[in-house]
Amino acid sequence: xxxxxxxxxxxxxxxGWECYKSHRLEEIRNxxxxxxxxxxxxGKIVQYRCIALPDGGRMLTYFDITQLKRIEEILRRHLxxxxxxMDGMAILTPDAxxxxxxxAHLRIFGYGAPSELIGKSWGMLYSDKERERLETxxxxxxxxxxxxxxxxxxLRRDGSTFPHDVSLTMIQNGGxxxxxxxxxxxxxxxxxxxxxxxxxxxxxxTKSQFLANMSHELRTPxxxxxxxxxxxxxxxxxxxxxxxxxxxxxxxxxxxHLLALINDVLDLSKIEAGELSISCEPFSVPGLVRTAxxxxxxxxxxxxxxxxxxxxxxxxxxxxxxxxxxxVLLNLIGNAIKFxxxxxxxxxxxxxxxxxxISVADTGVGISLEDQSQIFDAFxxxxxxxTSGRGGTGLGLAISKRIVExxxxxxxxxxxxxxxxxxxxxxxxxxxxxxKAVS
Amino acid sequence: xxxxxxxxxxxxxxxxxxxxxxxxxxxxxIMEAYDGREAIxxxxxxxxxxxxxDIQLPVLDGYEASRRIKANPAxxxxxxxxxxxxxxxxxxxxxxxxxxxxxxxxxxxxxQLLATVREFLG
Numbered sequence: 014x015x016x017x018x019x020x021x022x023x024x025x026x027x028x029g030w031e032c033y034k035s036h037r038l039e040e041i042r043n044x045x046x047x048x049x050x051x052x053x054x055x056g057k058i059v060q061y062r063c064i065a066l067p068d069g070g071r072m073l074t075y076f077d078i079t080q081l082k083r084i085e086e087i088l089r090r091h092l093x094x095x096x097x098x099m100d101g102m103a104i105l106t107p108d109a110x111x112x113x114x115x116x117a118h119l120r121i122f123g124y125g126a127p128s129e130l131i132g133k134s135w136g137m138l139y140s141d142k143e144r145e146r147l148e149t150x151x152x153x154x155x156x157x158x159x160x161x162x163x164x165x166x167x168l169r170r171d172g173s174t175f176p177h178d179v180s181l182t183m184i185q186n187g188g189x190x191x192x193x194x195x196x197x198x199x200x201x202x203x204x205x206x207x208x209x210x211x212x213x214x215x216x217x218x219t220k221s222q223f224l225a226n227m228s229h230e231l232r233t234p235x236x237x238x239x240x241x242x243x244x245x246x247x248x249x250x251x252x253x254x255x256x257x258x259x260x261x262x263x264x265x266x267x268x269x270h271l272l273a274l275i276n277d278v279l280d281l282s283k284i285e286a287g288e289l290s291i292s293c294e295p296f297s298v299p300g301l302v303r304t305a306x307x308x309x310x311x312x313x314x315x316x317x318x319x320x321x322x323x324x325x326x327x328x329x330x331x332x333x334x335x336x337x338x339x340x341v342l343l344n345l346i347g348n349a350i351k352f353x354x355x356x357x358x359x360x361x362x363x364x365x366x367x368x369x370x371i372s373v374a375d376t377g378v379g380i381s382l383e384d385q386s387q388i389f390d391a392f393x394x395x396x397x398x399x400t401s402g403r404g405g406t407g408l409g410l411a412i413s414k415r416i417v418e419x420x421x422x423x424x425x426x427x428x429x430x431x432x433x434x435x436x437x438x439x440x441x442x443x444x445x446x447x448x449k450a451v452s
Numbered sequence: 453x454x455x456x457x458x459x460x461x462x463x464x465x466x467x468x469x470x471x472x473x474x475x476x477x478x479x480x481x482i483m484e485a486y487d488g489r490e491a492i493x494x495x496x497x498x499x500x501x502x503x504x505x506d507i508q509l510p511v512l513d514g515y516e517a518s519r520r521i522k523a524n525p526a527x528x529x530x531x532x533x534x535x536x537x538x539x540x541x542x543x544x545x546x547x548x549x550x551x552x553x554x555x556x557x558x559x560x561x562x563x564q565l566l567a568t569v570r571e572f573l574g
Contacts (some may be wrong), residue, residue, distance in 0.1 A: 244562055250473075
């Protein structure tokens with residue numbers, strides 16, 4: 014013993030040595046010592062035993078348990094981590110009964126002690142219906158992939174239910190690791206958001222319906238204003254002082270502007286309320302372009318602008334709402350005339366990768382990049398439009414964009430200040446084709 | 453004076469007056485009705501050469517009045533022009549489906565309305 018002390022094997026302070034030695038000798042005399050852990054000076058831990066042999070001898074054993082102690086410590090820490098976790102964690106046996114549940118798991122399901130659930134089947138924590146659903150939707154995937162996660166509705170001990178995220182992972186012995194997270198709060202937030210969205214949509218529909226009704230109601234008195242004005246100007250009610258003609262012309266111009274506003278607001282509100290239906294009839298593309306050109310030619314002539322058309326000899330039949338597409342073209346050509354002081358306006362149609370492309374290009378003032386980003390929004394015009402008194406409702410492009418999109422097409426603009434603008438409409442040639450279906 | 457007779461079906465006084473003033477000064481004889489039911493009765497009684505039919509009308513709307521007039525063999529030949537502020541896509545088709553022969557959207561230009569009337573009455 015003295016020898017091992019000199020070798021420095023035991024980690025015992027010098028003043029405790031005599032006491033230690035007497036204890037040990039006493040134990041050996043008694044012939045039995047319960048397994049005792051001893052720390053050696055090199056950090057190892059040994060388990061010391063003393064066993065009395067039948068011949069009166071003693072067998073002392075020293076078993077190195079350093080590794081075991083280390084593993085024990087790691088396990089203790091892991092267990093503490095699991096117990097401290099906010100998510101519920103459980104280990105299930107291969108026959109799907111609970112082997113271990115952490116504190117959070119018990120709390121989430123409203124239980125007090127692990128003993129209430131250990132050895133019980135997982136099905137206890139779900140309603141019959143939910144259990145069936147999990148068995149048909151979740152478990153097959155778990156057995157196939159070794160893991161599954163999804164949402165489930167849990168059944169608390171007091172009978173109340175709550176939504177939670179659950180993930181299941183198979184472990185080597187055929188058992189399962191189950192992790193659950195209560196998502197009641199998230200669900201409540203999502204529900205509140207959903208409801209707010211429904212309210213907003215409903216309010217928007219009410220607004221659009223109101224606008225549609227109002228637009229319709231406004232047309233009736235406007236008919237009287239414009240009608241009487243024209244009859245007066247035409248001299249139906251007798252001659253008028255010269256000055257009156259000029260005034261009546263202004264009444265008429267303003268009345269027509271009001272009418273354009275009412276029409277556009279009506280269109281836009283119908284579109285936004287989802288009440289504008291788009292027909293899908295075959296139409297002739299050159300016919301569509303020529304109709305629009307013919308209607309706009311007088312306006313172009315007034316400003317001495319050349320109105321060009323460029324159509325290939327062969328163009329396939331288009332499909333869509335010809336009246337509405339004409340409205341789009343009239344709007345684009347009208348804008349081009351409005352914002353071009355000299356030069357030409359060219360309408361081109363061609364087929365590109367299964368798409369019908371119609372473009373309206375001009376040599377006008379052009380549109381700044383900043384303005385390009387918002388001209389398709391309602392009540393936006395290029396910043397120079399209002400101050401320069403070019404008129405228009407500011408709704409034409411917004412309406413055009415929506416009409417083209419209702420045809421599963423798109424509209425875009427290419428422009429540079431002082432270099433003119435080109436608006437391009439792309440429509441699918443396949444009548445029912447959305448963009449993805451074609452490309 | 454053409455002596456041709458036109459029935460104006462319209463519930464708004466101002467719009468009636470505009471058409472009355474316009475068409476009388478152009479030499480037509482005018483009859484007036486304020487709702488769809490009156491329109492049918494007036495058509496049967498006066499046998500006009502042309503009917504200007506508003507669509508949104510009390511009692512019986514212009515679509516239904518047109519349908520009933522067109523269903524009557526004695527009146528079937530009378531052309532009907534729908535004059536309506538339902539100026540939406542598909543409204544003209546609806547008017548034609550009800551038997552109307554022409555369609556004018558409100559607000560209308562009296563000059564254009566007169567031109568359309570003359571087309572029908574030669």
